[in-house]
Amino acid sequence: MMINNQDVIKFLEKAAGKIKENKEFLTQLDSAIGDGDHGINMDRGFSKIMSSIDTLRDKDIGTILRTCSMALISTVGGASGPLYGTAFLYASKSLNGKFEIDMNELLEALKAALEGIQMRGKATEGEKTMIDAIAPALRAFEEKLKSGGTPVEILEATVAAAKKGVENTVPMKATKGRASYLGDRSIGHQDPGATSSYLIFEAMLETLKEKV
Amino acid sequence: MMINNQDVIKFLEKAAGKIKENKEFLTQLDSAIGDGDHGINMDRGFSKIMSSIDTLRDKDIGTILRTCSMALISTVGGASGPLYGTAFLYASKSLNGKFEIDMNELLEALKAALEGIQMRGKATEGEKTMIDAIAPALRAFEEKLKSGGTPVEILEATVAAAKKGVENTVPMKATKGRASYLGDRSIGHQDPGATSSYLIFEAMLETLKEKV
Amino acid sequence: MKKIINKPEDVVKESVEGLGLAWSEIVKVNYEPMFVYRADAPVNNKVAIISGGGSGHEPMHAGFVGYGMLDAACPGEVFTSPTPDQMYEAAKKVHGGAGILFIVKNYSGDVMNFEMAADMLKAEGIDVENVIIDDDVAVKDSLYTQGRRGVGTTVLAEKICGAAAEKGYDLKKLAELCKKVNGWGRSMGMALTPCTVPAAGKPTFELAEDEMEIGIGIHGEPGRERMKIKSADEITEMLAEAIIEDLPFKEGDEVLAFVNSMGGTPEIELYIVYRKLYKILESKGIKIARKLVGRYITSLEMQGVSITLLKLDDELKELWDAPVKTPALRWGI
């Protein structure tokens, strides 16, 4: 199964919807250990993407993602803006001019996204950030891909690992981002950025499920 | 029965005690139609009088009242400071050098006090101020004095009339003092200054009752 | 009561002491009785300007003592008029031989206490002019009442008269000027929350979570009307319309627009109000020639805003622009 530019548009619409649905929830998570704006920030960014989605429908996947990157960078702000913005930008690099990609290419793009996040934020796993959802998710993706899973199976494994990753952030002590100012008091709370990353993987899975 | 300087000291102690007891109550009345400080103001003034009461025990009545006037003027502030301060000052005028006075002299002094309040505040009866307690009280004093009442009877009539006067302030609309800013909304509330005047008359009555 | 204080009875004294320590190059403090005065007082042959009133309205008045504004300020207890001995002693300290102007907000307490001080000073042969500020359009005016409260125009009168005194206006001319400013200034305020007098320990009134009070005074005294909270634009309209029609301010007028926080309302909201005020005035052909935006006449931590408009002519503009150097207002120097 190939993923085409229409699927990417659908994925973006689903992701935007999920972010909007969980706006309050993400903000609430961020109130506990941050400054209470993560849901608001993410929703502002994805709403911006949605506002010009129609101009993207006939574009190649690289262009779509690069345009999303610019929208996120220039509207989200906060820590998550440059991080997700850089993620989309890095993901777009290998997809320029392509209207269809396979699961191998998707994995490469996702790995590039993670690399972008780490270049920008200088965090590693275990610091209670979005990386704690994304890194294990990509490992699960790769394993399932190698063991010959179907696209939906691959993304089911990815989402499950992301979910596990989100849960793992609860007992962590934050050492990057705003939550790190709390020191030990950050322990016991779920990381908002990891949670939004999980939602985005879920949007990918649902897009593929509808396709088959 | 004559009233001597020791009685005046006792009266001041009782008045100070009543003001302190009713500090909260007066302040509460003032919160409804003023700025919520009348009890605090009055207590500050009478506490100041009490702090130097021992230096007054051997002084003549005029000196005692003049000293009280200065204490009230320089510590109460607000509207009630100059008003009560002027009242005590005017009352003291005819009592300079006197160590004993009769009920006629007391009435003259009280009338002078009211005159001082009106000179300073330019209010008349019916404007929802302390005058609405004091003016009827003095009329009752004079009547009972003329009809030959005992000192205690005279002051009982005075206090009763002051009490009535206080009650009469409830339906009035204020046109002087801070309460006047409320216009019609001042209606339905008891005037704090009239209430403190009533308490002061009560202190006089109790002083005389203990004497007989 | 949530406040950063020590004992409630020490609030005013300790705060004034802090002001004196922070701004010793501009002001000095006298403690018994309490007043704040220019470090270089008396200024010879200049009319000395003294104001004062209850505390809790900071920076007014002590924050306005200094070159080009007040010679002395007499702080009373919180929301309670100062006493005549304060004004009397302050006047003796700052009198430069050219007389004294008292700028007094129209509250019965303030008026009477300043009057008593003026009587005492006149008895000693010192010239005193007592000018009353009564600019609050929220209060219905009438010959038979106390009249309007003095609010925002007080700050503007202190600045403008302060500049005129430095320029050499004599007492009579200065008193006229002060009356002119009062005659051309109009204000109205509103509150979202009450405030708490430290000595009282609880809020001066209650407001529901969705209510506001229009026409509030600066002492937490209730206002003209209580209503559901409205938008910033609607609030600005209500205040501005009441002010504009009162003078009235007319097409072609130049004004000073003063948007003031009651204390707790942050600057981000003040400029939202200023924006709408600008548009309202623009639509009526009234030009904002000067402005003041910030916290200048407050009610402790009360959330709310007041608007003052002052009609300007060349004299007032020139005096407004003149240098001023006080703890709370400073430019040109």
Added chain:
Amino acid sequence: MKKIINKPEDVVKESVEGLGLAWSEIVKVNYEPMFVYRADAPVNNKVAIISGGGSGHEPMHAGFVGYGMLDAACPGEVFTSPTPDQMYEAAKKVHGGAGILFIVKNYSGDVMNFEMAADMLKAEGIDVENVIIDDDVAVKDSLYTQGRRGVGTTVLAEKICGAAAEKGYDLKKLAELCKKVNGWGRSMGMALTPCTVPAAGKPTFELAEDEMEIGIGIHGEPGRERMKIKSADEITEMLAEAIIEDLPFKEGDEVLAFVNSMGGTPEIELYIVYRKLYKILESKGIKIARKLVGRYITSLEMQGVSITLLKLDDELKELWDAPVKTPALRWGI
């Protein structure tokens, strides 16, 4: 939520618009993307200084744009870092040919967004120095963490570097100076109440009627420790001791003492804190040579106070005293 606003999403835009209307002689506003810049920009051959950050800390930063301080400020949404396109466009507008200094508070969002803007500008051959302010002693510092937050010292760095830029410091020297100010400045804050981000509609945290939060940040993020409310003197001691021992400030040092309201705390309380701070420093032989007292770096309507101490030498004193003309800070001009 009690606020004088229109739609929550318009708060920042309308407020900045109001600022621009009120202070058109000093600043101009660009809307797409949003930044506030000096009306006389670009100033040729002067290093241009740009700062920015989430809104809700007014007057910081837009209130500090003008002669002797910032060339431009980039306001983000409330408590949310601005985006790189804002800093990029602002830099293009105010660049006078001598390079750009970014003064950035140490929050991961701010740091990353300013970094992205710097990358974009450097790619076009414009010199950019990025100096991070991280002066909040409430946060434990370590190589492995985000490090300390940037708070009160930011205001002082903007004033001092602004003066140095006017004096002709080149970009390298100016960046060094900014790092020196950051190295010599230490802050800590506390709160009595939370604040409410308009878009969120409810308080960022809860505090009981008798509780306070020590070591609070400026975004309503929880602080170091929650405890029963203490007296002003005790609060001042807690903040001052933590600050003094951190640098440490020593006997014989001259300092700038900066007592700042979180927004809702009124001036009367600030000076009570200043008084105690003065006495603590005096008892340790540390001299307050300069001071700043007021609301300069706030958290909307939050009640609370922060203290910043900055060690001074002759260079810093001279630059502090130099003229400045911005909406919120002005003297000597």
